[in-house]
Structure formats: structure tokens, C-alpha cells
Amino acid sequence: MRLTRFLAPPAIAAGFVLLWQGLILATGLPPFLLPGPGAVAAAVIAQREVLTGAALRTLAEVLTGFALGAGSGATLAIAMAAWPRLAATLRPALLISQVIPTFALAPVLTLWLGYGMAPKIVVTALICFFPVASAFLDGLERTSPVCRDLARTMGAGPAREMWHLRIPMALPLLGSGLKLAAIYAPVGAVIGEWVGGSEGLGAVMIHANGRMRIDLSFAALVVVTALALAFHAGISLAVRRGLARFG
């Protein structure tokens, strides 16, 4: 079981690369439409300095945006759980904020905030906000009724009940929300980079496409994927460590 768990991801990756190469061999697509795995690997190595710089920039946006989005999402969830009337008022607004496609907001944010890191961070934060707020609120609203009865008869105030009972009990759902947000966060940063600015992996992809450097575009895509997987793995590990303490 353990062995298959460790071997599965490399096996899937190898299968994917084989399929990719097979598709090129079977269809005879030219490299400027679909470069082979070898060409992309060569581009990753040749452009490693550009890609490393871009990846660090994207990572910085992902980390900041994730922290802001998850932090404000968790804060709002606590506020909504503490004041049910606030929750009733904000629930529709929260949903509406989520059905607006982030793609549509990115150009506006670039117009407002310029071509620096700010609009990318905001797009990432917006994407991370909802899964965290929604999952955490779900957890906070499902505190075990027996425990809430106990807290009431013990004379606990709402603030202490929240801190000692409801928040610790909702941590598993907060963890799920964080893991989900960690998957979306790099997408947010890349969308932001596509729309404006000249730095980050998204910008590298857009520029490479414009110059018909499809191999570089794919190389950036590979790096984005690796970055996203690594970020998700890091957040998952942190969540697991954190939850172990709250069994």
C-alpha cells in the first residue's frame, strides 16, 4: 500500500509523458504547434534563469494572496458564526462574489492597481477567500450540540465558547478549505500575470506564445504545475501537522 502510494505519482507522470510523445509520433504535429517532452525539457534547462526568477515572483504572489485570502476568509467565517444575523445578511453576497468569474475581474483590477504585484495578489486572495470562508463557516456552525449545551450550563461567554470550543472543533473543515484554496491559488496568480505586467510565469507564457516559442510556453506550464503541486503538498502537510494536535 505504502509503496504504491509513493510510486503512483511518478508512474502517472511517466504515462503522461509517453502518451504525449505517442500523440506527436502518431499525428505528426509540428513542434511549433505541440513540442515534444524532450523539447520542453530542453527549454526548461536552457531558460532556467528566466523560469526561476519568474517562478519566485509567482510564488511570492501565491503566498501573499493565499495568506490574505485565507486569513480574511477565516476571519469572516468566525464573525458570521458569532453573529447569525450577519451570516444571514452576508450569505447571498458571499455567493454572488463567488459566481463573478475572476477572469473578468483581473483586467479591472489591473486597471485599478497597476502592473505590479498588487492585482495578482488580489486575484489570488479573491480565489482563496471563498473556499476557506465557506468550509470554516460550515464547521463553526456545526459545533456538537452536546458541547454547546455544556458550555451554556457552565456559564461560558460567546467569545470563550468560540475560542475554546467552536474554533478547535471546526479546524478539520478549515483544513479542507485551506487545501482547496491551495489548489486554486496558483491559478489566480497566473491569471493576474496573463492580464498585465511582465513578470511571473504567466507573463512568460503569454510572451512566449506571442513569439511562437511554444516550447518555452510549455516549459513555463510545467513549472507552474510543479509549483502548484509543491504548494498544495506544503499546505496539506501543514494542515495535517496542525490537526494532529487537535486529534
Next chain:
Amino acid sequence: MTAAPVLLSGTVRMGARTLFPPLRLELAPGRWTALLGPSGVGKSTLLRLLAGLPIGGTFEGRVENRPPVALMAQDPALLPWLTARQNAALGARLRGEAADRDRLAAVLRRTGLADHGDKPPAALSGGQRQRVALARTLMEDRALVLLDEPFSALDARMRLAMQDLAAELLRGRTVLIVTHDPAEAARLADRIFLMTETGLTEEVAPACPAPRPPADPAVLACQGALLTRLTEAPACA
């Protein structure tokens, strides 16, 4: 501890349905009162009214002389991230007070948990967890203790042991125990009320002091009489 008896009188409606007709329940100070009945007749709702907890319906009536209560239910509701000792002192934690360390140590000793204080609930057996819940109830040191089927999830041997322990440690307090087990009522209660759809009726409890031996003829007779009365009562729809 309380001079005047706790008195509940009134009726509860759930929308158009009457959960129970007007009734009167008096808890004798310093005594154990058992509330026996089938599921769904509103026993737990009565207990929640006495605890001052919200109920899912409207209560028309009054509760007189209600002191602060301590609550213990079938689910020990221990917090998995706290140790047994911290769980026993949960009340102080939730009120932002420092727990009385000497009293905490004494309560853990009396509940047989002296060697288990540092363990998390996951490392305790079902019976030990229920002991922690009892220790937590004792730490609250309230005049009125409400027990909502506290031992019904335990196996027979553990249940008897916990009944003995609870009877000993809660002696002198006003206790209401909600149960669907006639044997439990017959062993522990000074007064026994049978609750059915038609209301409350008082049954005769054995005269000897609790906890009574399970095979005592008076206990067995009481248990048999309660069972008979329960089967006579109309089944809950």
C-alpha cells in the same frame, strides 16, 4: 443545598402538536428523582427546561427556584485535544478562571482517574471517559445535577459501577436522572416519575438507601412494576 424544591409546571408545544400536556414536576432538595419513560415523550425537553437550555418548541409555564445546574449526558462530549484533567476542568477554562488544583486532584482521585489525568480521551476506555464526564460534573459543584441517560451507552458491568460511583459522589445534591432503564431508576432514585404521552405519574420507589443492590427483592419488585407500567402505557407513534 437548596431549601426550596425546584418546581417545573407547564406544557410544551411543538408547532401545532402538544409535546406533553400540562404537568408538574417537583424535585426534592438533596434527593434523586428519576424520570422514566419511552423515547419521544419529552423527557429530555423537561431536562432542558430545568437546565435553562433552548428547546425546539414553546414552553408555557414556569420553573421556580432553579439554581445553576451541572449537566451530564450519554455522550461524554470530551474535547479530544485536551487531557482528561483539562476536560474535567473545562468549566473553569470556559469561564476564563483558574481551576482549583487541589479540588481537581481530589475529584480525579475520587473518580478513579488519578493515574489517567494526563491522557487524552482517545487513550481512555468508554467507562473512563464517562468517569471524566462525571469528574467534570463534580468540578462544577452545582446544587442541581441533571443526568440525561448518562450510563445507557455502557455495558452492564460498567453501568452498575458508574451508578454506584455517581450515587456516592452526588449524594446530598438534588439530582434529576432521565432514563429509559427501569433497573436504573429502581437502583438509584428516591422518587420515580413515569412520563408518558398522557403526563407524569409518580411510582413507588424502594425505601432502602441508594445505590441499592441490583438483586435486592425490593429493587427487583420495583423494576418489575415499572416495566409493567411502561408496557401498559400507549406506544409512542
